[in-house]
Amino acid sequence: MPESNLLPLKDRMKIPRVRMPELDSQVRSRNFQEVNLGLEAADALTEATRCIACAKPACVIDCPVGVKIKEVVALIYAGDYLAAAAKLREDNALPAVTGRVCPQESQCEGGCVLGKKGAPVAIGNLERFVADFERASGLLGLPAAAPSTGKSVAIVGSGPAGLSAAGDLVQKGHRVRVFEALHELGGVLIYGIPEFRLPKSIVKSEVDNLRRMGVEFETNVVVGKSVTIDELMHNEHFDAVFVATGAGLPRFLGVPGEHFNGVYSANEFLTRVNLMRAYQVSEYDAPVYDCHDRDVIVVGGGNTAMDAVRTARRLGARSATLVYRRSEAEMPARLEEVKHARQEGIEFRMLTNPIEFIGDEKGWLTGARCMKMELGEPDQSGRRSPVEIKGSEYILPANVAIIGVGTTANPLIQSSTPDLKTTSRNYIVADPATTRTSKRGVFAGGDIVTGGATVILAMGAGRKAAAAIDDYLTTSEW
Amino acid sequence: MYKIVAARNVGLNIKQFVIEAPRIARKQKPGQFLILRLHQRGERIPLTIKSSDPEAGTVTIVVQAIGKTTSLLNCLEAGDSILDIVGPLGQPSEIENYGACVILAGSVGTAMALPTANALKQAGNHVIFIEGARNAEMVVFEDEVRQASNETYVMTDDGSYGEQGLVTLKLKALLAAGRKIDFVLAVGPVPMMRAVAQITGPLGIKTMVSLNSIMVDGTGMCGGCRVLLGNKSKFACVDGPEFDASLVNFEVLSQRNAMYRDKECESLKHFEKHKQEELAQLRADLVTSEIETSALESGEPDLASQEAHHA
Numbered sequence: 001m002p003e004s005n006l007l008p009l010k011d012r013m014k015i016p017r018v019r020m021p022e023l024d025s026q027v028r029s030r031n032f033q034e035v036n037l038g039l040e041a042a043d044a045l046t047e048a049t050r051c052i053a054c055a056k057p058a059c060v061i062d063c064p065v066g067v068k069i070k071e072v073v074a075l076i077y078a079g080d081y082l083a084a085a086a087k088l089r090e091d092n093a094l095p096a097v098t099g100r101v102c103p104q105e106s107q108c109e110g111g112c113v114l115g116k117k118g119a120p121v122a123i124g125n126l127e128r129f130v131a132d133f134e135r136a137s138g139l140l141g142l143p144a145a146a147p148s149t150g151k152s153v154a155i156v157g158s159g160p161a162g163l164s165a166a167g168d169l170v171q172k173g174h175r176v177r178v179f180e181a182l183h184e185l186g187g188v189l190i191y192g193i194p195e196f197r198l199p200k201s202i203v204k205s206e207v208d209n210l211r212r213m214g215v216e217f218e219t220n221v222v223v224g225k226s227v228t229i230d231e232l233m234h235n236e237h238f239d240a241v242f243v244a245t246g247a248g249l250p251r252f253l254g255v256p257g258e259h260f261n262g263v264y265s266a267n268e269f270l271t272r273v274n275l276m277r278a279y280q281v282s283e284y285d286a287p288v289y290d291c292h293d294r295d296v297i298v299v300g301g302g303n304t305a306m307d308a309v310r311t312a313r314r315l316g317a318r319s320a321t322l323v324y325r326r327s328e329a330e331m332p333a334r335l336e337e338v339k340h341a342r343q344e345g346i347e348f349r350m351l352t353n354p355i356e357f358i359g360d361e362k363g364w365l366t367g368a369r370c371m372k373m374e375l376g377e378p379d380q381s382g383r384r385s386p387v388e389i390k391g392s393e394y395i396l397p398a399n400v401a402i403i404g405v406g407t408t409a410n411p412l413i414q415s416s417t418p419d420l421k422t423t424s425r426n427y428i429v430a431d432p433a434t435t436r437t438s439k440r441g442v443f444a445g446g447d448i449v450t451g452g453a454t455v456i457l458a459m460g461a462g463r464k465a466a467a468a469i470d471d472y473l474t475t476s477e478w
Numbered sequence: 479m480y481k482i483v484a485a486r487n488v489g490l491n492i493k494q495f496v497i498e499a500p501r502i503a504r505k506q507k508p509g510q511f512l513i514l515r516l517h518q519r520g521e522r523i524p525l526t527i528k529s530s531d532p533e534a535g536t537v538t539i540v541v542q543a544i545g546k547t548t549s550l551l552n553c554l555e556a557g558d559s560i561l562d563i564v565g566p567l568g569q570p571s572e573i574e575n576y577g578a579c580v581i582l583a584g585s586v587g588t589a590m591a592l593p594t595a596n597a598l599k600q601a602g603n604h605v606i607f608i609e610g611a612r613n614a615e616m617v618v619f620e621d622e623v624r625q626a627s628n629e630t631y632v633m634t635d636d637g638s639y640g641e642q643g644l645v646t647l648k649l650k651a652l653l654a655a656g657r658k659i660d661f662v663l664a665v666g667p668v669p670m671m672r673a674v675a676q677i678t679g680p681l682g683i684k685t686m687v688s689l690n691s692i693m694v695d696g697t698g699m700c701g702g703c704r705v706l707l708g709n710k711s712k713f714a715c716v717d718g719p720e721f722d723a724s725l726v727n728f729e730v731l732s733q734r735n736a737m738y739r740d741k742e743c744e745s746l747k748h749f750e751k752h753k754q755e756e757l758a759q760l761r762a763d764l765v766t767s768e769i770e771t772s773a774l775e776s777g778e779p780d781l782a783s784q785e786a787h788h789a
């Protein structure tokens with residue numbers, strides 16, 4: 001319990017959870033500004049007061065990287081935000097990101113005892129507050145780097161896994177070089193998650209910080225094509241390689257008509273809008289098929305589908321409909337996104353599955369033939385599996401259809417590195433404790449090992465890899 | 479940043495560039511391409527690598543100005559730089575000793591087919607190159623084509639140079655003359671490739687076509703480049719760009735390539751009105767990018783952001 005916390009426990013528990021101020025839903029559904037506006041210091045203090053500083057904080061257990069939430073909250077309560085930020089960074093390299101995008105309801109906040117009776121402490125919002133304060137203060141001290149070890153590490157992929165590994169390794173005195181296939185750094189944080197949930201400037205400032213710490217970045221390098229892992233190790237003399245290439249390959253439905261103009265993968269749609277900035281049409285060159293005044297449907301129920309449908313809305317879609325084959329309870333998207341999407345006028349069409357796309361004679365999409373579904377027995381994932389209702393077919397009109405039903409492993413490294421063991425679904429096999437692969441000196445972590453997961457898990461894997469790589473470089477033992 | 483070390487016009491609206499890109503130069507194989515982006519607001523476009531010099535660390539590309547990005551690119555000269563270039567991408571051409579090979583290509587497609595023609599010739603094939611162009615002015619790289627082949631034909635639509643007619647006319651003539659053909663490669667506009675496939679398909683001649691679908695990332699990440707082969711979807715950037723012509727659904731290819739036509743026309747018109755400003759802006763942007771990165775790397779954050787604001 002924070003020493004200075006003088007309010008009795010009982011009273012603290014009576015304080016209602018502080019609401020995150022939001023941009024008005026009418027306004028924001030027409031622009032790309034961030035939806036959540038962030039807490040004021042006074043609100044953060046009130047929210048911090050709610051924490052009853054449990055002896056065995058369940059919140060910490062349920063955070064995948066074990067952020068010392070109780071201590072962070074106590075420091076907020078004491079008004080020492082920079083110390084709170086430093087405490088956060090002991091376990092979490094990207095707090096401004098995770099505070100915004102972690103599925104808190106099933107992680108830290110899901111564990112918080114206050115949630116048993118009322119609303120849990122708004123841990124995500126506090127995390128964001130502290131990280132934003134630190135960034136705005138400009139007082140973010142660069143951690144001292146250890147003297148150079150003379151060893152070097154190549155990191156493939158600049159998503160959360162790669163970036164967090166880079167930060168830890170450079171601090172240990174190793175030379176670190178990150179290779180990224182795209183022209184911008186940040187992985188899904190840049191090309192996938194839209195500006196209105198995670199402003200690009202946040203990711204950029206984290207990357208800039210790493211640069212100042214001495215991390216080298218080389219964009220436009222597709223490892224497996226521009227250079228292979230073996231060449232990195234033998235010709236460019238990297239002592240170890242960390243593969244963090246993510247699970248970026250789009251999955252399509254495999255139904256007839258997926259080639260009609262207007263059918264996109266969520267990856268392409270979001271990449272065009274985020275990475276190529278197609279939403280600033282007057283300034284940027286890469287076009288995206290016009291959503292303005294059109295009917296847009298998005299297939300899927302995860303964060304990706306949710307981001308796509310809300311993006312379509314912002315591009316001026318007449319109707320933006322989410323089509324999901326299970327019911328809302330099974331949707332894997334973050335709770336807050338579902339809430340925000342509803343406020344923005346997204347239509348939810350649950351228990352519906354497209355079985356064919358239809359188009360006109362010129363090849364333009366006109367609609368999706370859909371089947372109504374009902375929930376049957378639980379499947380392997382424990383979720384009740386959807387079953388088609390016979391004879392329930394109907395046509396949902398659409399000019400744009402975006403498929404956001406998940407992704408699979410990026411394959412270019414695996415196919416060019418024959419001695420790297422992979423699973424039957426082409427994910428890289430890595431020891432969960434050490435992130436070691438079947439190839440000496442090569443480590444792997446993040447979505448390329450686990451399949452599409454979360455930012456915090458990828459980041460955790462990056463830090464675990466950094467520790468294991470440091471160990472390997474110091475002992476030379478495999 | 480990738481420096482242009484040489485640039486020259488090689489035909490009407492067609493320009494050849496030699497660019498410093500050492501990583502790509504080291505790895506490039508015939509049939510592969512690169513993707514470039516000119517400036518911070520630019521789109522990513524794919525271009526075939528015509529040749530590379532691993533020692534000098536340079537690659538050569540040939541660009542036909544047809545839309546905004548290619549037009550702006552063709553305004554650049556030696557000494558200018560290109561912001562982003564990634565590659566080599568795609569599967570290399572399958573080079574084997576097939577026997578007699580016919581290569582059909584038109585205008586810029588000629589440059590795209592040259593590296594493969596060279597490799598086929600070196601692998602011991604008898605290479606017949608049929609180059610097509612609208613008129614004499616559009617015939618490009620004739621000397622290089624002659625060098626890369628054992629037999630060369632130039633066809634022009636108006637007969638102003640070489641023989642009059644389409645490249646497929648010559649292909650038919652060769653077949654009618656009883657020439658044995660073991661392998662065909664067609665690189666050019668969709669209607670030409672489709673016509674070739676229609677001729678060679680029934681004869682069972684192995685025929686490859688290089689598909690110019692619209693691309694974004696070039697690494698298999700977006701699926702925008704997907705083409706229909708039989709009833710299977712393939713990604714042109716990682717599975718191609720060359721595919722077995724007998725399987726390609728050309729209808730779907732032309733339909734998908736027309737997807738952004740209206741927008742592209744608009745942006746080309748806008749560009750033509752503001753060509754000089756766009757070029758000046760591009761050059762200024764590149765200077766800013768360069769200052770920003772070098773400042774960050776030398777640990778001077780404030781300089782970086784200040785310069786970025788002033789520019």
Ligand SMILES: Cc1cc2nc3c(=O)[nH]c(=O)nc-3n(C[C@H](O)[C@H](O)[C@H](O)COP(=O)(O)OP(=O)(O)OC[C@H]3O[C@@H](n4cnc5c(N)ncnc54)[C@H](O)[C@@H]3O)c2cc1C
Binds near residue numbers: 248445
């Ligand atoms: C639209 C969308 C929304 C999401 N929303 C959330 C959310 O709200 N909360 C949450 O926790 N998670 C969310 N996720 C999931 C989360 O973003 C990922 O789990 C996480 O980014 C994985 O991190 P990573 O570092 O493993 O890979 P990535 O972030 O995928 O980064 C991999 C990087 O490697 C690069 N690369 C790939 N192959 C090569 C190669 N051969 N050579 C060089 N570079 C290569 C890629 O270009 C990419 O930049 C979302 C994902 C998507 C797509």
Ligand SMILES: Cc1cc2nc3c(=O)[nH]c(=O)nc-3n(C[C@H](O)[C@H](O)[C@H](O)COP(=O)(O)OP(=O)(O)OC[C@H]3O[C@@H](n4cnc5c(N)ncnc54)[C@H](O)[C@@H]3O)c2cc1C
Binds near residue numbers: 689
């Ligand atoms: C594998 C491959 C290799 C290529 N090699 C060459 C080459 O060596 N030399 C050359 O001059 N051209 C080449 N092209 C074509 C070149 O990429 C397009 O001409 C260029 O993208 C047009 O851009 P733009 O902005 O100037 O024109 P736009 O106004 O954007 O478009 C004009 C036309 O180009 C097509 N196009 C537009 N954007 C793309 C894109 N991102 N990818 C593919 N096509 C697009 C459109 O279908 C449109 O009809 C190649 C294409 C592919 C796929």
Ligand code: SF4
Binds near residue numbers: 063099123
């Ligand atoms: S990292 Fe994510 S799960 Fe952990 S405390 Fe922060 S918001 Fe919660």
Ligand code: SF4
Binds near residue numbers: 052
């Ligand atoms: S579980 Fe909730 S109340 Fe307990 S320490 Fe964690 S945040 Fe505070």
Ligand code: FES
Binds near residue numbers: 692695698699714
């Ligand atoms: S260009 Fe994106 S998958 Fe081929």
